[in-house]
Amino acid sequence: MIVGWLAIPAHAQVEVCAGSWTVADWTEALDAVDAALAELDGDLALAIVGDVVEEARCTGEPIPRETLGRLARQSALIAFHAQDQPELQAWGLLARDVLDGRPWPDDLPAPPRFHALLAELPPPRLAEVEGRSLAPPRGGAVLVDGGIVLTPVAAILSEHLVQVMDKKGRPVVTAFTVGASFPPEALAEEGIEPEELRVPRWYEGPPPATVEGTAPEPDVEIPLLHFEPDPEDTSPKVTFDGRAGVCPWDPDPVAVTARTRRIEIDGREWSLRTEQERREFRNVLRACEEFKAARRFTQWSAKRGTMLAGAKHDRDAMVAALLAPEPKRKKPVRQHP
Incomplete structure (x- = not known):
């Protein structure tokens, strides 16, 4: 695992x-x-x-x-x-x-x-979070997997995306959780009398799910799934060898120069003459978790050489994305229910 x-x-x-x-x-x-x-x-x-x-x-x-x-x-x-x-x-x-x-x-x-x-x-x-109620901002809501919930319930064993929304429908907290668990920002303190929540006017998703008959999340045994492959299956296999791609800069870049046929980052140069070279550089951006820069690079590559297409704007946006500092994050061990 x-x-x-x-x-x-x-x-x-x-x-x-x-x-x-x-x-x-x-x-x-x-x-x-x-x-x-x-x-x-x-x-x-x-x-x-x-x-x-x-x-x-x-x-x-x-x-x-x-x-x-x-x-x-x-x-x-x-x-x-x-x-x-x-x-x-x-x-x-x-x-x-x-x-x-x-x-x-x-x-x-x-x-x-x-x-x-x-x-x-x-x-x-x-299942539900026992003894707790939801407490979104006034006029806001809590979304689980894109749908509004009025009580802290979610499917056990499943991954979930929880978003706590403000009165204008903007997320103030976004978190992945497993099972019937919610980020603390979504919940009222224990012992607080729950307020009646309503569906806000800005919400346009599916109606709240029917949650009758829920209970606190139980300790359940995960059913065993058998991974033995079909002997007749000849489809290609995705492989894992421990090499996810090494980012050539750490921490963030401090100097970026982008030209039509090449780009230089912190003194290291990449040629962009061929489609293969551009694909390899895009993979470098992804290995460095620079997805916004990769998207701008793709747009810039498609527009280069076309008059009035806005290539310079995308190039400058790519450079800005590369130079923007990224926070260092803790990576705690995931807890399964």
């Missing part, structure tokens, strides 16, 4: 974000995960997904269920190839819930055994 490979508990969110992550940043990172999986590079895919989970705390807008479902599917597939049962179950349950049976994408190949394991996952079972 790859211990602590993805989720960062809410109580570890003590660093100040250098900037706000957007849905576009999530999409850029998840595109990179697809590319890594297509190249059968499990280490890079795992590193990018782990960074997305960690950077989620800096998200400045609600995360759509479709985006969250895409991350969940990728994470479940990575866990399958790593033979990590708790992660496969947690992310597989989340993907099943938020995507509601939508067909598997053609551009994310998965072995038949993987789909069979997902079909073996148990049905969802809700």
Whole structure:
């Protein structure tokens, strides 16, 4: 099992974000995960997904269920190839819930055994945080996996994305959790009489789930999933060799010079003449967890040489993203229920 490979508990969110992550940043990172999986590079895919989970705390807008479902599917597939049962179950349950049976994408190949394991996952079972109530900001709300909840309930064993929203529908806390657990910022103090929560006018997602018959989260035995591959399955296998790509700068870059055919960062130069060279440099950015810079680099590459296309704007934005300081973060061990 790859211990602590993805989720960062809410109580570890003590660093100040250098900037706000957007849905576009999530999409850029998840595109990179697809590319890594297509190249059968499990280490890079795992590193990018782990960074997305960690950077989620800096998200400045609600995360759509479709985006969250895409991350969940990728994470479940990575866990399958790593033979990590708790992660496969947690992310597989989340993907099943938020995507509601939508067909598997053609551009994310998965072995038949993987789909069979997902079909073996148990049905969802809700549990509640005993003796606590939700306490979002006045006029705000608590979202679990993109849907509003009025009491602190969530499906056991499943991964969840919890967002505490203010009165304008902006997240003030974003955290990944497992099972019926909530970040402390979402909960009232013990013994406080719960207030009646209402659905705010700015909310446009699915209605609150029916939560009758919930109970405190029990200690449950995780059902055993059998990873033995289908002997007739000849699909390519994603591999893990411990090399997720080494970032050539640490800490953040201090000098960046970008020209049409090359870029220099802290005295080291990369040629950008060929598509292969540009792809390799993009992978360097991803290995350094510079997803915003990678997205701007992609846009700049597509516009170079075209008059009035705005290439200079994207180039300058890429340089600014590279020079922006990033906080150093603690990486505590993930706790499973």
